[in-house]
Amino acid sequence: MKTIRIGSGAGYGGDRLEPALTLLEKGNLDYLCFECLAERTIALAQKEKIANPEKGYNHLLEYRMNEVLPLTKQTQTKIITNMGAANPLAAMRKTAEIAQNQGIKGLKIAAVYGDDVLDQLTDLKELRILETGMPLHTLGDTIISANAYLGVDGILQALKSGADIILTGRVSDPALFLAPMIYEFGWEMNDYGKLGKGTLIGHLLECAGQLSGGYFADLEQKYVPELWDLGFPFAEVDEKGNGYVSKIEGTGGKITSATCTEQLLYEIHDPANYLTPDCVADFSQVEFKTLAENKIQFQNGKGKKPTNFYKVSVGYRNGFSGEGQISYGGYDCVNRAKWAGEIVRKRLEKWDFEEIKTELIGYDSITPFDGNPEAIPEVRLRVIAKAASLEMVRKVGQEVETLYTNGPAAGGGVSQSAEEIISVLSVLLPKKLAQAQIEYMNS
Known part of the structure; x- marks a missing residue:
């Protein structure tokens, strides 16, 4: 049965780089995903783009790509990341420039955009703000950004076109990891059971070091060894959506049923109905099984048909x-x-x-x-x-x-x-x- 390996290279915009390089060097990965966007991050990136049309992508893009691209070419690992932030096209141009400066030939780089829906909101001022129940027009002329949480569609299209490096704007965090599973295994977009399993895997990986004990650790009840050298996780998954999460042997941290359970519930309001653009995931029956030290099997992720709406993060001057x-x-x-x-x-x-x-x-x-x-x-x-x-x-x-x-x-x-x-x-x-x-x- 076909399997692929997907690694997590970052859990937020300013994350450290060394664990990602270790995954590239030793993880035998097919894909490495960098999740680098939070709700406020993209609003700030839009503000930066307003000041300079060539900016608005992640501020560590150049640093990361300078180190990652040679290893990407060497290991034939594909990179998927939302470091494009408010300006995926500029991020694509910068990445191509870095590759050319390093003499790296033959990389196809894609920019996935379309999440900027500020213009669409112009005629939709009666939309209700989820947090307050008030109509959108109550924000007046303070709005500076509006970005929809897109799903896997753009990433899938880029993969089908042979892209090696994919830079997106605002997509749902699990979509970065789900897209390569759909592509590699030929999953149908209405096979919500498999999409739910893939969303589970993406959610486990999206915060990188948190699955390995970061943000989990304390000194007495949840001690994590060598936290200074935290290893980032990867998942090995088969065409049925089954598999395990682990990390590179010899790196710090630990992956256990407990770290997986904490990450499973992280930022989840209703585990039985986790709304994403691609499916409504059901994590309520998920179980974890220890296969070996730092090797945890996941099972019983489920999914249902998605809603007809995208969540949109609206940034405004306050x-x-x-x-x-x-x-x-x-x-x-x-x-x-x-x-x-x-x-x-x-x-x-x-x-x-x-x-x-x-x-x-x-x-x-x-x-x-x-x-x-x-x-x-x-x-x-x-x-x-x-x-x-x-x-x-x-x-x-x-x-x-x-x-x-x-x-x-x-x-x-x-x-x-x-x-x-x-x-x-x-x-x-x-x-x-x-x-x-x-x-x-x-x-």
Whole structure:
């Protein structure tokens, strides 16, 4: 029975590269997928593209491709990635340029786009925002991006055309991994049982190191060995959608039923009805079986017919935020830091801030401390505020800095920042209004 191997080269936009190179060198892979987009990531990429039409792709694209392309050519491994972000065409051109500069011939590079549906939303202002229930027009002219979560269609078309490197914009995360299974095994697009199994595999792999113990580990109950040298996972899968996940022998981390279970439930609202563009996956009966150390079999993934809608991430300008931080240590540091926060808040009240928040990192910034404040050796005051202009929010950090000589004793280590807030909301768009498009270049 035919099998293929698919590796995970990244779990987010800024992920490290070494584990991906190890997979290419030692994993005997057919495909390596880099999942590098989050909801807000693509909105920020669209903002960058607005400023420079040749940008808007992942900021580590050049770094990764410089290292990956020689190994890709050597091992005949195909690369599928959403590092195209807001500008897959520019990412394709840059990748082709890197290949040419390295003297790598014979690579077919594809750009999959069509997920940018900002123009389509112009006449659909009554669409309901999923998070608030309000109509889209309530965002006014603040919208800067709208990207639909496309499925496997564009990637499949590129694979059928012989592409070696495929750079997409916004597609669903599992689609990066599902597409090569459909292509290699000839699965029908209405065989939802197999699509559900493939979506399960894609979901397990999409966050890379998380399946190997990253974001899973703690020192007492869930210890993960050699976390500093975390190995990224791969899946070996057969034409029925069965197989196992593992990692390269000798790399750090661990893949167990527990790490697989945590990743299975990661970002899943309803395990029995995980909505994706290609199917509604059902993970409710999934079981994991240990075949050997770091070798876990998956089984009982299922799927149903997909909905008629794409989820669309809408990025919009949401004002500006300014921040200032300062540390206090030693005797009575908690009360001195609280006092400093009150001083800054009083100073900021003379201006028209939409919101002002103060917190003590190490005391109440995540969970309230209910013990003896005198037992805390140091805290860091964080003041953050929101306003309509960048000029105004810069006052936050400036006021925190003046605590050096105008606040409680022994404050130090001030930092300050100010930036525009890009927020993300979601709407549902009929699938007929978005279609994948593909262009190619050869090295």
